[in-house]
Amino acid sequence: MKNLPLIVFAGLITGALAAIVQLFFNVYPPYAYGLCVACHARDLINWLVNVGTGLNLSVAGVSVVVPVLTVIGIVLGAFIGSKQTREFRFKTTKNPLTMFILGFLVMISALILGACPLRTILRIAYGDIIAIIGFVCIVVGVLVSVQLLKWNTKRNTKDLEAL
Amino acid sequence: MVQYEILVSTLIAGLIIGYLAQRARMCFIGGTRDFVLVKDTHLIKAPLFFFIGAAAVFSVSYLFTSVPKWPWFVTGGLLPIAGAPLSTATTVPIWVHVLLAVIGGLGLGLFSVFAGGCPLRQHVMASEGDKSSMSYLLGFYLGAIVFTALILPLIIELLG
Numbered sequence: 001m002k003n004l005p006l007i008v009f010a011g012l013i014t015g016a017l018a019a020i021v022q023l024f025f026n027v028y029p030p031y032a033y034g035l036c037v038a039c040h041a042r043d044l045i046n047w048l049v050n051v052g053t054g055l056n057l058s059v060a061g062v063s064v065v066v067p068v069l070t071v072i073g074i075v076l077g078a079f080i081g082s083k084q085t086r087e088f089r090f091k092t093t094k095n096p097l098t099m100f101i102l103g104f105l106v107m108i109s110a111l112i113l114g115a116c117p118l119r120t121i122l123r124i125a126y127g128d129i130i131a132i133i134g135f136v137c138i139v140v141g142v143l144v145s146v147q148l149l150k151w152n153t154k155r156n157t158k159d160l161e162a163l
Numbered sequence: 164m165v166q167y168e169i170l171v172s173t174l175i176a177g178l179i180i181g182y183l184a185q186r187a188r189m190c191f192i193g194g195t196r197d198f199v200l201v202k203d204t205h206l207i208k209a210p211l212f213f214f215i216g217a218a219a220v221f222s223v224s225y226l227f228t229s230v231p232k233w234p235w236f237v238t239g240g241l242l243p244i245a246g247a248p249l250s251t252a253t254t255v256p257i258w259v260h261v262l263l264a265v266i267g268g269l270g271l272g273l274f275s276v277f278a279g280g281c282p283l284r285q286h287v288m289a290s291e292g293d294k295s296s297m298s299y300l301l302g303f304y305l306g307a308i309v310f311t312a313l314i315l316p317l318i319i320e321l322l323g
Contacts, residue, residue, distance in 0.1 A: 010187035011209040015216025017176045023224050025172035030245035031232055035180070037282040039246060040173070042307035049308060057311045060246060066166050071286060073177015074184065078290035081185030089292050094279065096298035102278040103285070103299035107306030108314060109274060110282065113267025114247025117191035117281045120268075121210055123244050125217040127234030130243035134264040141272020142195045149276070 018122050027068065029061040032126035036119035038110035040070040181287065190284035192275040248318045259322050 018035035021027040027034050043063035050057055062068060082088040110116045113134045115123055120138065123131035183189065187209070194207030224230050232238040243250045243260050247267075250260070275281050278299055280288065285303070288296035 005208070006183075006187045007189065007205060007208045008212050010183035010189050011212030012216040013183055014180050014189070014209075015213035015218075016220045017180060018213075019217045019220035019224070021172045021176050023220065023228075023230065025168050026166075027169055027173060028231075030250075031235070032244050033246060035176070036246075037286065038303075038307075041282070041304060042311065045304045045307050046311055055312075057308065058315070062169060066170050069170055069174040070177040070180075073174045073179075074181035074283065074286045075290045077178040077181025077183075078185040078287040079181075080178075081182045082291040085186070087185075087291055090294060091292060092294045093288075094295040096295055099278060099295045099299040100302035102274050103302030104306040104309070105274045105302075106271060106278060106282060106299075107303045108310050109267050109270030111267070111307065111310045111315075112248065112263050112318075113271060114243060114250060114263075115267075116283070117210070117271065117275070118213065118283060119246075121191070121214050122217050123235075125214055125221060126244060127236045128239075128244045129236050129241050130247070130260050130264050133261055134268040137265050137268025138192075138272040139195055141269040141274075142192060142276050143199055143272075144269075145273045145276035146196060146200050 014118070015122070015125070018118070019125070027062055032119065032123045032128065033060060033062060035070060035122060036116050037071065037074070038107055038116035039114070039119060040068045042107070042111060043067050044069070044071055180283075181290070184283055185287050185290065188284075189287075190280045192272070192281040193284065195272075196276050248315055249323055252323055255323065262322075263318070 014035070020034070022031065022034040033039065039060060043059045044067045046057035046059045047063055047067035049055055059067070113120065115131065115134065117138060120131050120135050124135060189209045190206055191210050194210055197203040197205065198207045221230050221233055225233055235244055241257050243264070245251055247260065248263060249255045278285065282303065285296045285299045289300050
């Protein structure tokens with residue numbers, strides 16, 4: 001354990017916990033649902049909206065009576081970590097409106113796939129073939145995005161040279 | 164009956180995952196991005212070992228107790244595990260599931276790189292005080308409501 005890099009340790013524990021909450025704490029249905037940052041966020045917000053307004057927005061089976069609290073845990077855990085390392089600081093790194101739209105589009109995409117990147121891998125570990133297709137498409141999406149960013153950088157550099 | 168085990172187990176699992184994700188700067192999109200952009204393999208270890216961790220628990224548990232419907236491709240064939248739109252509708256042809264996975268996957272990869280990290284990483288950055296990520300989360304949670312109320316019924320109408 002001592003020589004295990006932190007990123008490897010974090011990945012292993014996260015993957016193991018995603019499986020453990022399903023197998024030992026009944027966090028299902030559906031299967032391979034122990035961890036999903038998009039779906040668990042959807043379950044929590046829809047559950048709250050339903051309680052608040054009397055609407056009937058659909059949630060996963062496990063979240064019908066009480067919602068999964070994974071995302072609250074993640075925010076608290078990360079907050080504790082950032083306080084401990086003194087990394088916590090209010091800052092604005094990107095255009096907030098752009099980020100708002102991107103967050104919206106990422107959630108829509110994730111729910112069309114039925115998984116965030118983490119649950120995509122969890123579904124693959126459960127043996128879901130469609131999730132493998134989803135994963136390949138995430139990688140293709142990343143490739144396209146990286147190319148667009150590269151082109152944009154090149155164009156900006158050329159504009160500067162022209163000056 | 165209040166299912167305390169679901170509330171408590173997901174909260175504690177989330178706490179541990181959030182803490183580790185913050186300390187390790189874990190990002191499931193950043194790993195792929197860094198690898199294709201600059202051949203850096205540091206962050207990509209997270210998804211790789213996430214897979215190993217989950218697969219190890221599933222397969223070891225399979226030997227000693229039972230893991231329902233695992234492995235899925237044997238019990239469920241080519242169908243996706245429930246949780247995706249239309250995944251419980253058995254009459255839907257397989258290409259519809261593939262189409263949804265392709266659209267969702269492409270969008271997820273594309274927009275997540277622009278945003279600078281996967282949804283997990285955005286939650287962590289928001290917890291570190293990043294107002295841009297907090298703004299992302301507002302859109303993220305609003306997206307969930309809009310998807311459920313408007314887009315999901317549309318998908319069921321068009322493809323179901």
